[in-house]
Amino acid sequence: MRLYVEPMDAVLVEFDERGQVRFDDEEWSTPSLQEIRAILYAAENEMASLRELIDALDASIAPRAADRG
Numbered sequence: 001m002r003l004y005v006e007p008m009d010a011v012l013v014e015f016d017e018r019g020q021v022r023f024d025d026e027e028w029s030t031p032s033l034q035e036i037r038a039i040l041y042a043a044e045n046e047m048a049s050l051r052e053l054i055d056a057l058d059a060s061i062a063p064r065a066a067d068r069g
Contacts, residue, residue: 003046007038 002024003012014022021039022028031039 005042
């Protein structure tokens with residue numbers, strides 16, 4: 001995983017089920033409430049961007065599949 005967290009200017013590379021995180025070139029840590037909010041904000045924005053990408057790619061394939069059938 002690589003998630004850029006802009007407010008922290010850091011890249012999240014790993015997390016575990018206990019809520020600990022590891023940023024690029026850093027050790028494991030438990031994020032503060034402010035850091036958790038920044039991570040969640042970045043993750044939600046990334047999910048929205050990925051959804052847009054998926055929708056655009058799906059739409060570009062759908063007409064071609066319909067033309068064949």
